Amino acid sequence: MMRSFLNACLVASGLVLSSAFIVIQPYRADAAEGRFAGVADRVLDGYLRPGYRALEEDAGRMADDVAAFCAASETIAPQALKDRFARLARSWSRLEFVRFGPVIAGHRYERLFFWPDVKGRGLRQVRRLMKARDAVVDDPAAYRKKSVALQGLQALEYVLFDGKAVFGPDEAGQYRCRLAMRIAAGIHDTASSLRADWDSDDGYARLMNNPGPDNPVYRSEKEVAQELITVLVSGLEAIRDRKVLVALGRDGATPKPKRLPFRRSGLAIEALAANLDGLAELYRAAGFDRDLKQNDQWLQQGIPFEFRNADRALSSLQMSIENAVADKDAAERLRYVSVVVDTLGEAIGVDLSTAIDLKAGFNALDGD
The missing domain is CATH 1.20.120 (Four Helix Bundle (Hemerythrin (Met), subunit A))
Known part of the structure; x- marks a missing residue:
């Protein structure tokens, strides 16, 4: 492994x-x-590890709050989630330019942050998914195999804060909730895997702490x-x-x-x-x-x-x-x-x- x-x-x-x-x-x-x-050591303990721990924590709370929000019976706008999303966006943005180590394995960077997307490819894919009300959102493993454009912060932001977004008991509102919960849970899963990899003393941190002629990086x-x-x-x-x-x-x-x-x-x-x-x-x-x-x-x-x-x-x-x-x-x-x-x-x-x-x-x- x-x-x-x-x-x-x-x-x-x-x-x-x-x-x-x-x-x-x-x-x-x-x-x-x-x-x-x-x-x-200084960067691992002073920046990378605390940064990815904060990202995991904020992603977990985001997923919990989306689930709780969607469990509400009334038809309401998602502005109640904006503060939580803001904390998650800030946690990610502090790490956005780290393009080495665990985040680039398995396309995890793009799974979290599909940007820039000048042609709007990700947005079109989210819209098509919502229009079709594809049941793939109910299968975590199958959804993870979908395009990374459907899985990260940009996709979640659109689902939650599109100007026409309304969550409620009707079929469209319920599907939007299921999709938001799936994306938020996936973001948390990815953030958790990154935190675990950085925290491991036998992972990428080992490569950084032990440079030398036999080190592949x-x-x-x-x-x-x-x-x-x-x-x-x-x-x-x-x-x-x-x-x-x-x-x-x-x-x-x-x-x-x-x-x-x-x-x-x-x-x-x-x-x-x-x-x-x-x-x-x-x-x-x-x-x-x-x-x-x-x-x-x-x-x-x-x-x-x-x-x-x-x-x-x-x-x-x-x-x-x-x-x-x-x-x-x-x-x-x-x-x-x-x-x-x-x-x-x-x-x-x-x-x-x-x-x-x-x-x-x-x-x-x-x-x-």
Whole structure:
């Protein structure tokens, strides 16, 4: 079982790295390793394990609340579930840019988060399923074999918060409830498997904690650090290029705020804030700015300062992403966020990476 799990992770890692945001420079075996001693333990205990535990907990409560909601006899709108869904969306968003390890085995990432979906393929599949009222929703094993687009947070968000969504005793309302319960239970199952894999001392954590020539993923602690700084820089680039600037309309393009995840539930801006909060948490846990040379010590204050700037700007936007883009003042604050995120990407991807000799490259998707 362990061997098959690791093989799945390795195969999936190859697929991810082929289209990664960052071009990783080849590792040289003579590089000093002392700077990165303990980085795996710090990130496992300070970011990954608590993050996936929170995701499992929030997914479990989401599944319980959906079941309880659907057991109610009256016809009511699902807004009562919005707070619970918001907590789940935030828990996921803090981990969204982790594209290594257990989450890429068995398409678990896509099972949780089928995005971007520019052509709306997932939405069409959910609508077809609801129109047909396919009984597959009553068979957990059969439903898990369906498209991943039917199984994650985007599918659950649509079922719960589509503007026409009404849950009640009629056949359509009852089917919508059965579908919501199936999706929510599946999200919890996937989150539980991820938590278990990260918590296991004989799982992927073992690979991170024991780099070396016989390790199929990491030959050195420096390569572990490289994986982590890739998450930071690629995450920042995705926030800027795939989210904020898409919503605003980059270089005169038409604004497309509806492209952002969680906009249907009105949580797109909260999810952006959680994205940045998760990256800041990873940065703190990794401790990349320890023992910097005097000329580089400005990064120890500068990087956390910019994370706080972005958080304050997003926290001031208590509105939907559509309204924020349409409002001149709010749109300017979003543009400010994009500038801050760009500054963070430069500080981490260039200044810090150079200072600690990780040599993160450029975004391989620039210009797409």
